Amino acid sequence: MSDALAAPGRTGQPSAEARATAVAAAIAQAAVDQADHAMRNWTDPEPGPVRIGSPQHLRMFCNMLLQTHNPYKPAVIDWPRLDPEARQRVTSLPIWDIAVQTEGRASVRVQSFADTVADPLLRSALEMDGGEEARHKVVLSKLVEAYGIALAPEPEYRPPDDLEWGWLVTGYSECIDSFFAFGLFAAARRSGFFPAELVETFEPVIQEEGRHILFFVNWAAWYRRNLPWWRRPLYALKVMRVWLFLVWERIGIARGIDADGAAQDANFAMTGSEALGSTLSARGMIDLCLAENERRMAGYDPRLLRPETVPRLARFARRLLR
Numbered sequence: 009m010s011d012a013l014a015a016p017g018r019t020g021q022p023s024a025e026a027r028a029t030a031v032a033a034a035i036a037q038a039a040v041d042q043a044d045h046a047m048r049n050w051t052d053p054e055p056g057p058v059r060i061g062s063p064q065h066l067r068m069f070c071n072m073l074l075q076t077h078n079p080y081k082p083a084v085i086d087w088p089r090l091d092p093e094a095r096q097r098v099t100s101l102p103i104w105d106i107a108v109q110t111e112g113r114a115s116v117r118v119q120s121f122a123d124t125v126a127d128p129l130l131r132s133a134l135e136m137d138g139g140e141e142a143r144h145k146v147v148l149s150k151l152v153e154a155y156g157i158a159l160a161p162e163p164e165y166r167p168p169d170d171l172e173w174g175w176l177v178t179g180y181s182e183c184i185d186s187f188f189a190f191g192l193f194a195a196a197r198r199s200g201f202f203p204a205e206l207v208e209t210f211e212p213v214i215q216e217e218g219r220h221i222l223f224f225v226n227w228a229a230w231y232r233r234n235l236p237w238w239r240r241p242l243y244a245l246k247v248m249r250v251w252l253f254l255v256w257e258r259i260g261i262a263r264g265i266d267a268d269g270a271a272q273d274a275n276f277a278m279t280g281s282e283a284l285g286s287t288l289s290a291r292g293m294i295d296l297c298l299a300e301n302e303r304r305m306a307g308y309d310p311r312l313l314r315p316e317t318v319p320r321l322a323r324f325a326r327r328l329l330r
């Protein structure tokens with residue numbers, strides 16, 4: 009029984025108002041818990057094997073995204089009050105500009121790619137994906153506002169000329185960044201760098217990125233298999249160019265070529281563990297990323313493909329670090 013339920017009114021009994029408040033709070037909490045569980049666990053009710061690239065596969069990965077949507081509202085997030093020290097740690101992290109801009113760019117790129125898609129189910133899944141990116145941006149803006157973090161002026165977010173390129177860049181960059189974010193987030197939670205309430209408040213955003221990369225790798229496999237043979241070589245080249253671009257972008261950012269400071273922190277994903285108060289070695293950090301990646305993907309239908317490339321590269325790097 010909650011405190012409010014137990015709190016006596018003037019007669020020694022809990023007042024009707026206190027009881028109603030407590031019941032409402034309990035119902036609201038149950039709804040939040042249920043939405044949280046639903047976003048992390050999903051299995052297609054249709055049994056049997058699924059061929060990658062088939063119409064059934066398409067239905068499956070679209071339904072996964074659509075049915076695990078968590079309907080939280082950023083505007084009503086109750087940002088926990090932080091003690092001055094924690095607040096200082098959070099506001100001085102060099103990630104807020106790049107985080108807000110990344111979400112802004114992602115939402116425009118995903119949405120504009122969605123507009124090119126004819127299949128209604130795939131289109132609505134992509135629209136949901138883009139909508140969630142836009143919501144991430146709102147969550148971040150609310151956080152920034154709540155803790156008085158100063159942001160660099162934002163650029164204008166425009167759809168790229170090649171809409172497929174924009175979607176591929178967003179998808180593959182999320183595969184890289186989410187993998188490291190999973191580990192960094194867990195490291196910050198362990199080290200107590202972020203107060204527990206703040207970690208809990210932010211947790212659904214991280215899981216959402218997990219759903220996005222799960223959706224993306226399945227879309228990529230489905231898409232490739234459904235391309236006519238004569239388009240495949242050019243498409244493979246394009247994907248290779250996307251990876252090269254992402255590597256180049258991250259090397260550039262690591263060198264801090266963006267002199268006005270707004271973007272110099274994207275490499276935080278790779279180097280941020282110290283800043284988050286973690287004492288883990290590079291190997292320990294990779295192990296944590298791998299374990300978290302596994303854990304976050306564990307609740308979804310095992311017939312869906314999992315993001316493989318980045319974990320595989322991480323395992324390879326780990327062996328070199330021995």
Ligand SMILES: [Fe+2]
Nearest residue numbers: 111140141144
């Ligand atoms: Fe996002």
Ligand SMILES: [Fe+2]
Nearest residue numbers: 141182217220
């Ligand atoms: Fe995302």
